[in-house]
Amino acid sequence: MYQSIRPFQTALIPLRTLHYHVRHWGTPSHTEAPLVLLHGWMDVGASYQFVVDAFSEAFVQGRHILAPDWRGFGLTQPPAGNDHYQFADYLADLDRLLDHYAPDQAVDLVGHSMGGNIAMMYAGVRPQRIRRLINLEGFGMPANTPEQAPTRYAQWLDELQRCEQGTLGLKTYDSASAVARRLIKTNPRLPQDKADWLAQHWAQPDSQGQWHILADAAHKIVNAQLYRVEETLALWRAITAPTLAVEASDDSLSQWWQGRYTLAQYHERLQAVHDCQIAIVQDAGHMLHHDQPHAVAALIESFLART
Numbered sequence: 001m002y003q004s005i006r007p008f009q010t011a012l013i014p015l016r017t018l019h020y021h022v023r024h025w026g027t028p029s030h031t032e033a034p035l036v037l038l039h040g041w042m043d044v045g046a047s048y049q050f051v052v053d054a055f056s057e058a059f060v061q062g063r064h065i066l067a068p069d070w071r072g073f074g075l076t077q078p079p080a081g082n083d084h085y086q087f088a089d090y091l092a093d094l095d096r097l098l099d100h101y102a103p104d105q106a107v108d109l110v111g112h113s114m115g116g117n118i119a120m121m122y123a124g125v126r127p128q129r130i131r132r133l134i135n136l137e138g139f140g141m142p143a144n145t146p147e148q149a150p151t152r153y154a155q156w157l158d159e160l161q162r163c164e165q166g167t168l169g170l171k172t173y174d175s176a177s178a179v180a181r182r183l184i185k186t187n188p189r190l191p192q193d194k195a196d197w198l199a200q201h202w203a204q205p206d207s208q209g210q211w212h213i214l215a216d217a218a219h220k221i222v223n224a225q226l227y228r229v230e231e232t233l234a235l236w237r238a239i240t241a242p243t244l245a246v247e248a249s250d251d252s253l254s255q256w257w258q259g260r261y262t263l264a265q266y267h268e269r270l271q272a273v274h275d276c277q278i279a280i281v282q283d284a285g286h287m288l289h290h291d292q293p294h295a296v297a298a299l300i301e302s303f304l305a306r307t
Contacts, residue, residue, distance in 0.1 A: 002197035005053040006060065008046075008067075012075075015096045016089075021045070021075035022097070025052055025065040033108045033131045034101060035304070037067040038094070040113030040138075042215050044074035046201035047112070050194060051289050054297035068097055070115075072216035074201075082218045083163050084156075090118045091125060098129055106131040108304050109241075112289060113137055120273075123243075124235030132304050133241040136296070137286055139253055140269065142261035144226035156224040163218050170220075173211040179203045189284070189291045198290075229269070236272040243276040244303045246296070248284040277303075 012019040023045045028034070037048040045067030052065060069076040071093055072085055098107060109130050111119030116138015123130045144152075162168040173179045179199035184190050190198075203211045253263050270276050279299055284291040 002050075002191075002193040004049055004197070006049075006055075008049065008052075010075075013097065013100055015100070016093060018071055018076060018078060018093075020071075020093065020097065021069040022101075023048075023067045023069075026060060026063050028064045028101070029062045030105075032063040033105060033304075034064045034066060035108045035110065035300075036094075036098070036101075037065065038109070038111035038115030038119055039067065039070065039073070040111075040115050041219065042073070042213070043112070044201055044214060045069045046074070046198065048289060049197070050293035051297050051300070054293040056297075056301060059301045064101070066097075066101060068093075069214075072219055074214050078216070082216055083160055084218050084221045084224070085216075087118075087121075087223065091122050094118065094122050095126065098126075102129075108132045108134075110134040110300060111136065111138055113286065120239070120243075121232075121235050123241055124238035127238055127240040130239075130241040132306070133239065133243040134246060134300060134303060135243065136246045136288060137248060137252060139261070139266050140229075140232055141227040142257055143229045146226070148226055152222065152226055153224055155222050159221040163221055168220055169217045170213045170215060172213075173203065174209070176200060176203070176205075176211060179211050179213075187285060187287045187290060190287070194290060233269060233272045236269070237274070239273050241275075242303075242306060243273050244299065245270055245273075245276055245278045246288070246299060247278065247280050248286060248288040248291070249280055249282045250285040252286040 006025050008023040008025055011022050013022055039045050039047050048067045070090060072078060072082060106129055109119045116135040117140055119133060120135055120138060123133045159168060176199045179202060180195035183195045183198055203213050205211050251263060253261055281288045281292050281295045289296045
């Protein structure tokens with residue numbers, strides 16, 4: 001199994017009726033901005049371990065690195081079952097986490113996938129709180145039209161009912177090895193040793209030995225509200241932090257959306273960010289921080305050192 005170079009510590013922070021689980025490395029500093037790492041959908045903060053291990057010693061010295069589990073993921077579980085999640089809650093959670101860990105400092109913010117979308121939104125809402133911003137494959141969604149609203153709300157209502165009936169659950173596995181195989185099936189580039197390590201943090205066994213993904217099944221319910229590109233662009237235009245948009249060499253958008261949303265359209269949207277660079281990680285797919293952690297770590301270090 002993968003052996004981590006920099007062991008993490010954990011904390012449970014009382015926050016908005018939840019106990020928020022945060023992995024962290026290093027200690028708070030008044031000279032170096034905290035580095036906050038935001039994971040994606042159906043993932044956990046532990047997902048960043050490989051990147052943290054790949055950072056240089058000079059970079060991590062004196063720097064506090066934080067990787068929370070979003071609400072309903074990992075070990076941040078609601079006290080009572082949720083039947084759906086709203087995107088705005090992630091912004092409020094992040095705001096309170098920064099109040100706790102960096103009340104008087106701007107932070108360096110990195111987000112992957114869903115976490116990248118949250119990071120971009122938050123940087124537009126609270127621009128003064130972000131020193132540098134790095135978005136790892138947080139592309140946003142295809143444009144919707146108002147005419148889609150009736151169908152979307154109907155879908156949301158139907159999926160709520162399925163969740164209440166218990167028919168929207170997540171698959172369980174008979175062993176940690178089976179969880180690791182599931183991770184490799186999703187990402188064939190993931191080495192076995194890293195898959196075995198991630199499986200221990202991505203899932204937990206119950207009293208019968210069945211392994212459950214550490215995610216609330218309600219996350220599978222579609223967002224009731226349509227994705228509004230105009231609103232996203234307004235948020236992105238409000239970003240003041242220098243921004244790095246990182247893509248994998250595999251074109252995830254083409255695979256997901258089959259022409260409904262393309263990299264060219266994403267790049268056009270990025271023009272709304274006044275100071276934005278684009279970087280590409282070669283030989284990597286959507287989970288680029290697993291596929292090429294040293295390349296991702298090097299990009300983060302270089303960009304955060306920018307004057």
